[in-house]
Amino acid sequence: MDEEGPSIFSLIINGEIPCHRVYEDDLVFAFLDINPFSPGHTLVVPKEPARTLEKLSSESSQAIGAVLPRISQAVLKATGTKEFNVLQNNGPNAFQSVFHVHFHIIPKYEDGRGLSWPFKSSPIDHEEGARIASEIREHLI
Numbered sequence: 001m002d003e004e005g006p007s008i009f010s011l012i013i014n015g016e017i018p019c020h021r022v023y024e025d026d027l028v029f030a031f032l033d034i035n036p037f038s039p040g041h042t043l044v045v046p047k048e049p050a051r052t053l054e055k056l057s058s059e060s061s062q063a064i065g066a067v068l069p070r071i072s073q074a075v076l077k078a079t080g081t082k083e084f085n086v087l088q089n090n091g092p093n094a095f096q097s098v099f100h101v102h103f104h105i106i107p108k109y110e111d112g113r114g115l116s117w118p119f120k121s122s123p124i125d126h127e128e129g130a131r132i133a134s135e136i137r138e139h140l141i
Ligand code: 5GP
Pocket: 008, 017, 019, 020, 031, 032, 033, 034, 035, 036, 043, 088, 089, 095, 096, 097, 098, 099
């Protein structure tokens, strides 16, 4: 959702904007991405208009988690692929462009079509890692 009203995904869920729908239940809606990384690129969206994942209710989180593997399996079968990525962006600097939680299911084809891996990593700093892991554990209590 943006400041002016419902997100584009809420309009799609409500049928006000057309889409290639692949799945719907009481809490979840899934449809093909309009600008796919590869054929079959699917977006799985909670009907609840939370902007980012950490704000999503437990009920919607459980509903999405329950159907993601099932929809992934159907995408693989429909596209004849065996591999895929699940991508989930939160915040503009983390490449989110639609501010309504969504999971991308992106088939990876043997010819290379699909997501490529542009991300950089470096070996963990164990002192910093121990501190952050401890803080995460505290916040989960
Ligand atoms: P994000 O960058 O927020 O993780 O991904 C948003 C995705 O939504 C993009 O891949 C974009 O192509 C897709 N998208 C944006 N607008 C529409 C639309 O109107 N219809 C559909 N089907 N997909 C959309």
